[in-house]
Amino acid sequence: MKIVILNSGSSSIKYQLIAMPSQEVICSGMIDRIGLETSNLTYQTSTTNLEETLPIANHKIGLEKIAQLLRDPNIGVIQSTQEINAVGHRVVHGGASFSDTVLIDQGVKDKIKELFALAPLHNPAHLLGITVAQEIFATAKQVAVFDTAFHQTIPEIAHKFAIPNSFLTQNKIRMYGFHGTSHKYVSEKAMAYLPQKAKIISIHLGNGCSITAIKDGKSIDHSMGFSPANGLIMGTRSGDIDHSLIFYLIDTLGYSSQQVNTLLLKESGMLGLTGFSDLREIESQAAQGNEDCQLALAMNAYRIKKHIGSYVAVLNGLDALVFTAGIGENSSYIRNLVCTDMDYFGIELDTSKNQIRSKEIREINTATSKTKILVIPTNEELEIANQVYELLTS
Template sequence: MNIVIINSGSSSIKYQLINMPDNEVICSGMIDRIGLDTSNLSYITKNHRIEEVLPIANHKIGLEKIAQFLMDVTVGVIKSTSEIDAVGHRVVHGGSSFSNTVIIDEEVKIKIKQLFGLAPLHNPANLEGIAVAEAIFGHAKQVAVFDTAFHQTIPVVAHKYAVPNSLLTENKIRVYGFHGTSHKYVSENAIQYLKSNSVNKGSNIITIHLGNGCSMTAIKEGKSIDHTLGFGPMNGLIMGTRSGDIDQSVIFYLVKSLGYSLEEVETMLQKQSGMLGLTGFSDLRDIESNAEQGNKDCQLALAMNAYRIKKYIGSYTAALNGLDAIVFTAGIGENSSYIRKLVCTDMEYFGMELDDAKNEMRSKEIREINSPESKTKILVIPTNEEIEIANQVYELLLS
């Protein structure tokens, strides 16, 4: 079964064509920095590797470009769209409507659209990806895999807000959690790695997904028990353009005293805050480069970013009643030795001791970056949301 996986992030598209059930990746690639004149596009097969820098204004243009490569007469891997059996879509917010993977129909698309307000940077891009895929791969089953599904195991003590009960029972306002496909994939790989390396412990894990969007999950015995993102993918850690945690009083002050409209506040907190608001840059590579050149704003922003992560490590260790391993993943978590070092410095109380040389190594494999003396494992595990999505799509279509 040939399954195209489309993973549309707030400023990126990752994609793979996977033959199931063998998990054979026929081609893969990504587009990042969408919306900029310097978007990066990659297209990789067994015989070809293409990398381009070009302007890609939006997700629609990006997805159309990917489709052109898939069917290109020289470097393409399919001759006809009829060779594609299914398209699996990562959808960020499923709200209370979706707790499982589903085949997409008009009703599903309407519900995804109704959730735009809860994930304004993601669900519109996800729905646009579905529309483009329906037009290109007209014979394929379209399937949605929701980021929120993995976090359905978060207990009520953690997912309920301290607001009137009716807001949960009638309006379904609660912690939903996000990046679920990534946290599920890397946590399962972490547990398997720890067991295969004769580490008896492995029930208490904190997964740290760091990209343009960021989140952390406390995982006990393979299940999510707490998560930094909540009702929408906006709170918790400092992100590329999102503020993360903020005192609600600031919002009231902006509206009542400074004259901001609610729409202006939402735009600010979603698209103009985070690392962009602190530095003028939203891409961590630019921030690290400027920090190394002495930019004080960038240096402070990186320190703030790491400090927020450390706070959540402390609180989640308490919630787990112990800590066996932390896992860094996603674009920043996998590639930024700078951030990993900031996070793991002065964390001896939590049993963490970083090996600087291992931290600087690059690899596509699971790797430890802790010293032999470290009581807590520090792992870098490349996420593969696309494989996780493919597995869920395949299982659904076989059922």
């Protein structure tokens, strides 16, 4: 079975073509900076490594370009889009409607659209990707895999907000949790690596950031909530704030609700603190003495540490701390900040191991550390492919 995996962001498309059940990645790549004259495109196979800068005006043109590359007579990997059996779509917010992977029909598309307001940076792009993929891969099954699904096991004591009960029963307002495909994938890798069922804290650090308490393979608490906006400090999102700030901005400073939304989602986080959104540049500036960048990195790590402490309490112990995603896998600087002065929890970082880069799972703790510190590269695309294959063959 050949499955195309699509992860459509607001200005990007990540894609892979995976053969199942062998899990062979036939090709992979991404398009980013969609909407600009300088969009970046990558396309990789076992024999090809293509990189281009070209104008990609919208997601439809981007997906058409991907389909063109897949069928290219010289570097393509299929002769016709009819060879594609299924297209798996990552969808960030499934709300209360979806706790499992589903075949996409009009009803599913309508539900995804209803949740635009809760994931404004993500769900609109996902629905657009689904609509265009239905046109391009017309004979393939279209399947949605929801980030929120993994967190459906979070108990009511953790997912319910302390507001009138009717908001949960009538409006389904609760904590949902996000980055579920990533947290599920790396926690399963961690459990296979560790000698016993484990109490795990998984830390997904990218442009979006979240942290999950996992017990016996199940999510029991998580840093994001009703939408993917709160919790840790992120690239452009503020994470946790005092909600009275929103009313102060509107009632006293004259902001509209839309301006507040834009401020907290697109102009805050590391960008708001430093003027930069790319962590590599922030780390470089910090090394050169930029005090704003030094403070922002310290704040970022401090917020993560606070969540680790609370989740150790919830789990009543900790067997492994897992770092994953772009920053979690590649930033030794952030990992060092997070793990310093955490010996009370049995977290002891080996600074030399922390510098090693690898695409494999690796330990970066000392030999005497009671808690394993693991770096596990995430593979959301493979996790989506697994779930799509399971749905279509069960």
